[in-house]
Amino acid sequence: MDELGERKIKILDAIIRTYLETGEPVGSRTISKYTDLNLSSATIRNEMSDLEELGYIVQPHTSAGRIPSDKGYRFYVDHLLKNKDKEISDMKDFVIEHTERMENVLKQVARTLAQSTNYATMITSPKYSANKVKFIQLSQLDDNQLLAVIVMEANVVKNKIIPLEEPLDNEALLRLNVLLNSTLNGLSIPEINLATISKMKEQAGDYSDIVGIVLDAVSETLSQEELEIYTSGATNIFKYPELSDSQKASELIYTLEEKQQLATLVSDSLSDEAGTGIQVYIGNESPIQTMKDCSVVTATYELSQGVKGTVGIIGPKRMDYEKVMGSLKELTTQLDGIFKKPSQ
Amino acid sequence: MDELGERKIKILDAIIRTYLETGEPVGSRTISKYTDLNLSSATIRNEMSDLEELGYIVQPHTSAGRIPSDKGYRFYVDHLLKNKDKEISDMKDFVIEHTERMENVLKQVARTLAQSTNYATMITSPKYSANKVKFIQLSQLDDNQLLAVIVMEANVVKNKIIPLEEPLDNEALLRLNVLLNSTLNGLSIPEINLATISKMKEQAGDYSDIVGIVLDAVSETLSQEELEIYTSGATNIFKYPELSDSQKASELIYTLEEKQQLATLVSDSLSDEAGTGIQVYIGNESPIQTMKDCSVVTATYELSQGVKGTVGIIGPKRMDYEKVMGSLKELTTQLDGIFKKPSQ
DNA sequence: TATTAGCACTCCTATTTGATGAGTGCTAAC
DNA sequence: GTTAGCACTCATCAAATAGGAGTGCTAATA
Numbered sequence: 001m002d003e004l005g006e007r008k009i010k011i012l013d014a015i016i017r018t019y020l021e022t023g024e025p026v027g028s029r030t031i032s033k034y035t036d037l038n039l040s041s042a043t044i045r046n047e048m049s050d051l052e053e054l055g056y057i058v059q060p061h062t063s064a065g066r067i068p069s070d071k072g073y074r075f076y077v078d079h080l081l082k083n084k085d086k087e088i089s090d091m092k093d094f095v096i097e098h099t100e101r102m103e104n105v106l107k108q109v110a111r112t113l114a115q116s117t118n119y120a121t122m123i124t125s126p127k128y129s130a131n132k133v134k135f136i137q138l139s140q141l142d143d144n145q146l147l148a149v150i151v152m153e154a155n156v157v158k159n160k161i162i163p164l165e166e167p168l169d170n171e172a173l174l175r176l177n178v179l180l181n182s183t184l185n186g187l188s189i190p191e192i193n194l195a196t197i198s199k200m201k202e203q204a205g206d207y208s209d210i211v212g213i214v215l216d217a218v219s220e221t222l223s224q225e226e227l228e229i230y231t232s233g234a235t236n237i238f239k240y241p242e243l244s245d246s247q248k249a250s251e252l253i254y255t256l257e258e259k260q261q262l263a264t265l266v267s268d269s270l271s272d273e274a275g276t277g278i279q280v281y282i283g284n285e286s287p288i289q290t291m292k293d294c295s296v297v298t299a300t301y302e303l304s305q306g307v308k309g310t311v312g313i314i315g316p317k318r319m320d321y322e323k324v325m326g327s328l329k330e331l332t333t334q335l336d337g338i339f340k341k342p343s344q
Numbered sequence: 345m346d347e348l349g350e351r352k353i354k355i356l357d358a359i360i361r362t363y364l365e366t367g368e369p370v371g372s373r374t375i376s377k378y379t380d381l382n383l384s385s386a387t388i389r390n391e392m393s394d395l396e397e398l399g400y401i402v403q404p405h406t407s408a409g410r411i412p413s414d415k416g417y418r419f420y421v422d423h424l425l426k427n428k429d430k431e432i433s434d435m436k437d438f439v440i441e442h443t444e445r446m447e448n449v450l451k452q453v454a455r456t457l458a459q460s461t462n463y464a465t466m467i468t469s470p471k472y473s474a475n476k477v478k479f480i481q482l483s484q485l486d487d488n489q490l491l492a493v494i495v496m497e498a499n500v501v502k503n504k505i506i507p508l509e510e511p512l513d514n515e516a517l518l519r520l521n522v523l524l525n526s527t528l529n530g531l532s533i534p535e536i537n538l539a540t541i542s543k544m545k546e547q548a549g550d551y552s553d554i555v556g557i558v559l560d561a562v563s564e565t566l567s568q569e570e571l572e573i574y575t576s577g578a579t580n581i582f583k584y585p586e587l588s589d590s591q592k593a594s595e596l597i598y599t600l601e602e603k604q605q606l607a608t609l610v611s612d613s614l615s616d617e618a619g620t621g622i623q624v625y626i627g628n629e630s631p632i633q634t635m636k637d638c639s640v641v642t643a644t645y646e647l648s649q650g651v652k653g654t655v656g657i658i659g660p661k662r663m664d665y666e667k668v669m670g671s672l673k674e675l676t677t678q679l680d681g682i683f684k685k686p687s688q
Numbered sequence: 689t690a691t692t693a694g695c696a697c698t699c700c701t702a703t704t705t706g707a708t709g710a711g712t713g714c715t716a717a718c
Numbered sequence: 719g720t721t722a723g724c725a726c727t728c729a730t731c732a733a734a735t736a737g738g739a740g741t742g743c744t745a746a747t748a
Contacts, residue, residue, distance in 0.1 A: 027740050040692050045741065063698045063740050137483055141495060149493050149503070151485060159493070159501040234601055238594040249590075250582040253597060257578055371711050384721050389712065407711050407727045 003054060009080070010037060011047050012056055016068045016076045020318045023242065025065030070283040070317075073295070077280050077321055102156075106230050109311070109335070114233025117327055119315035120252075122262050125228040126301075126309035132188050136180045138214065143167045148214060162213060172207055176214070179203060192219060227266065229259045240316040243293060251290040256314070261288050265298055266310045277302075277332065278325055283317055295319050299328040301335040311335075347398060353424070354381060355391050356400055360412045360420045364662045367586065369409030414627040414661075417639070421624050421665055446500070450574050453655070453679070458577025461671055463659035464596075466606050469572040470645075470653035476532045480524045482558065487511045492558060506557060516551055520558070523547060536563060571610065573603045584660040587637060595634040600658070605632050609642055610654045621646075621676065622669055627661055639663050643672040645679040655679075 004012070014035045018026045028044040048066055051057050056072040059065075068076065106123050114121040135151040146162040168176070183200050184192065197215055204211040234256045237243045243252065255261050264287040277300040284292050291314065298312035311331060313324050348356070358379045362370045372388040392410055395401050400416040403409075412420065450467050458465040479495040490506040512520070527544050528536065541559055548555040578600045581587045587596065599605050608631040621644040628636050635658065642656035655675060657668050 025740090029740075041740090042692050042694090042742095043690085046691090049742080059741085061699065062742095064700070065740065135483070135485055135491070137481075139479070139481055139493075141479055141499075145499075147479070147493070147495060147501070149483075149491070151491060155485075155489075155505055157491065157503040157505070159503065161499055161501070232601070235594045235598040238590050244590050246582050246588050246593075249593070250579045254579040257576070369711090373711080385711090386713095386721055386723090387719085390720090393713080403712085405728065406713095408729075409711065 004051075004056075004075075007037065008047055008051060010035060011044060012051055012068075012072065012075065013080050015048075015051075015057060015066060016072060016080070019067055020320060023240070023316075023318055025060055025067050027065035030065070068317075070285070073282045073317055074285075077282070081321055081325070103228070103230075106228070107232070109331070110230045110232035113311070113313070113327065113331065114236060117313060117315075117320075117324060118233075118236050118239055119313045119319060119324070120231065120233045120236050120256055121311070121313050122229055122231045122256070122259075122265075123311040124230075124263075124266055124309045125226070126303055126307045127227065132186050133184045136177070136184060138173060138177055138180070140167060140173060146214070164210075168207075168210070172210075176204070176207060176211065179211070180214070189219075227263055229262050229266075231256045231259065231262070237315075240318075242318075243316055248293060252294070252314075255288060255290045261290075262312075264288060265296060265312055278328060280321070280325075293317065295321075297321070297324050297328060299332050301332040303335075348395075348400075348419075351381065352391055352395060354379060355388060356395055356412075356416060356419065357424050359392075359395075359401060359410060360416060360424070363411055364664065367584070367660075367662055369404055369411050371409035374409070412661075414629070417626045417661055418629075421626070425665055425669070447572070447574075450572075451576070453675070454574045454576035457655070457657070457671065457675065458580060461657060461659075461664075461668060462577075462580050462583055463657045463663060463668070464575065464577045464580050464600055465655070465657050466573055466575045466600070466603075466609075467655040468574075468607075468610055468653045469570070470647055470651045471571070476530055477528045480521070480528060482517060482521055482524070484511060484517060490558070508554075512551075512554070516554075520548070520551060520555065523555070524558070533563075571607060573606050573610075575600045575603065575606070581659075584662075586662075587660055592637060596638070596658075599632060599634045605634075606656075608632060609640060609656055622672060624665070624669075637661065639665075641665070641668050641672060643676050645676040647679070 011031060014031050015026050018030060018034060028041040028048055031044045031048075032039060032041040048057065051072075052059065052066065055069055056075060057066040058069045060067060102125065106125060110121045110123045113123075132153045133150065134153050134155075135149075137149045139147045139149070141147045141161065144164045144167065146164050146168070148160045148162060150158045150160070152158075179200065183196065183203075187196070200215065201208040201211050234253045237249060237252055243249060265281075279298045281287075281291075281296040281298075283295065286292065286294065286296050288296075293316070294314055295317045296312055296314050297319075298310055300308055300310055302308045311328065313319070313328065315324070355375060358375050359370050362374060362378060372385040372392055375388045375392075376383060376385040392401065395416075396403065396410065399413055400419060401410040402413045404411060446469065450469060454465045454467045457467075476497045477494065478497050478499075479493075481493045483491045483493070485491045485505065488508045488511065490508050490512070492504045492506060494502045494504070496502075523544060527540065527547075531540070544559065545552040545555050578597045581593060581596055587593060609625075623642045625631075625635075625640040625642075627639065630636065630638065630640050632640075637660070638658055639661045640656055640658050641663075642654055644652055644654055646652045655672065657663070657672065659668070
């Protein structure tokens with residue numbers, strides 16, 4: 001970091017900012033005019049030569065201007081980005097009806113974010129692992145089907161239909177319901193362990209096998225922990241020529257469409273370290289191979305009680321980091337409010 | 345149709361089949377050798393000239409071979425396609441776990457179909473409008489929230505959380521449950537009309553306002569009738585050069601990602617006319633503007649009792665119609681079985 | 689010593705040119 | 719009615735060419 005003098009830093013900053021705008025390699029003459037350093041292009045050339053040797057910029061080919069390397073971007077993001085608190089005004093299109101199902105809210109968030117940033121976006125459903133069981137109910141659907149309804153603290157409702165050999169009588173159903181609720185309510189998923197289960201089976205007496213089936217279904221349902229991922233704006237990548245060739249575009253869009261790989265961005269991002277909850281992956285820093293020519297910025301949004309999700313933006317390396325990080329910060333604070341009301 | 349003699353038809357057939365394979369304009373010499381007509385290229389040329397005048401084929405430019413026009417493709421699909429009952433063997437990769445939630449099954453179907461055809465695919469959730477209410481249950485979630493669970497005949501479960509001013513006592517809850525079930529069970533959505541509703545409110549007595557809220561919620565939930573559309577294999581279009589340029593690819597993928605426009609393919613397809621339930625849109629025949637360079641083949645799958653959905657394949661005009669239509673026919677019959685088991 | 693002007697050099701990009709070849713349309717002969 | 723022959727068109731490709739942006743180096747300058 002200190003290997004750079006103040007002047008070199010200014011020049012690097014200028015190079016990167018110019019490149020972010022134009023996407024073209026930037027030459028010494030441009031910098032000479034762009035900055036207020038009042039230096040001739042020749043001097044700039046010397047400095048640029050140094051910067052290249054230090055690995056902050058690279059030349060796509062001899063006699064071309066310079067473009068930032070991953071290291072350059074990294075330096076820019078870490079040290080040069082002024083986190084001027086973005087005018088919040090232009091982010092107010094994040095007014096989202098929060099009466100809808102969560103699924104729709106998340107889709108809408110992804111879409112809005114994609115439209116306002118012109119990058120591809122992703123958002124995951126929140127992880128409820130720390131969430132507690134609030135209410136369980138078994139009902140006799142018909143002679144050989146049982147319906148289990150499970151409600152978690154955050155009002156997330158899950159259903160499971162359980163096939164049955166023969167119908168349960170009313171009394172048994174009642175007993176099971178009481179048993180399930182009294183035992184499981186208030187427990188989070190990791191807290192439902194073998195001991196709890198065997199104790200329940202014991203108490204169920206004649207119906208222990210049914211309890212077994214039900215418990216299996218319940219735990220299966222709960223631990224499904226389906227990390228839903230929603231993406232939007234995949235086609236925005238066509239706005240950036242450096243990502244638009246068939247090969248790259250196809251791979252990238254495929255990754256966004258198939259989604260599983262995106263999950264790797266989540267776990268990393270949830271292990272938040274800095275204060276902001278914002279992570280930036282530049283080029284090969286990303287765990288996803290097909291995104292080596294992209295930058296990915298992820299943020300963690302947190303609802304109540306450790307219920308966390310991830311929202312991310314995928315764009316070219318020369319993305320507008322300032323705007324993106326501002327948008328994400330803004331969004332994550334807003335998301336908090338959106339989920340206050342009951343939703344499925 | 346009868347404007348074409350037998351020989352012209354044979355030549356048109358040969359042109360189209362050759363073009364489907366190669367994607368290149370096909371010349372008179374190729375046809376002269378390819379067919380068993382034993383005609384010289386010169387004769388073929390004359391015939392091709394006629395075919396062009398009649399609008400079945402076009403020349404991309406002077407001194408290029410001919411490619412089929414939309415009219416040509418249409419003729420091919422309507423008259424030349426031998427519906428040889430495809431060897432079913434190679435379609436057996438449609439083994440799908442049917443224990444999963446329907447949403448996942450549909451996603452999986454779309455994915456599998458995309459992989460096996462190398463085209464983009466879409467599938468809609470089935471329309472349950474003709475489906476009947478099987479079971480309704482209200483439960484007291486906590487002091488000011490009611491949980492409504494509605495199960496339809498096909499075991500589709502819906503939940504709705506209803507905010508409440510003050511808790512209901514147990515007896516009232518019981519009465520409401522009985523009332524709801526006895527009145528609504530067995531009714532399909534269109535059958536729940538104003539008369540039914542006002543009658544229910546009457547019977548509810550003191551709780552008529554609560555019944556109102558519940559009914560609103562129920563009907564809202566039921567009529568949500570969200571036509572979910574799932575797509576897959578969007579990036580397959582990059583396998584066809586004629587669709588791969590940035591502009592077209594971007595528009596197409598956007599349409600597939602945003603999905604609403606795809607709904608227009610559904611309503612049309614549901615108004616089935618031919619016996620097969622398979623519809624083919626060639627180029628501009630499609631209601632979707634961005635698909636003017638594509639062909640779209642849709643099929644209607646029908647579960648029990650008028651519960652219908654649409655599955656479709658989007659590819660280049662020179663798609664393998666035989667294979668595609670075979671796959672769809674095969675798939676729609678198989679889908680029938682897949683949903684037999686309970687699913688959410 | 690740091691800066692700058694000047695210049696040769698590199699190499700990307702766009703444009704031109706010409707050769708090639710596939711394919712056609714037409715005419716005349718079979 | 720069919721075919722051979724031939725002139726013509728036009729996309730495609732490769733090589734050649736010119737232009738220009740930008741560099742690195744050297745020598746002069748403050």
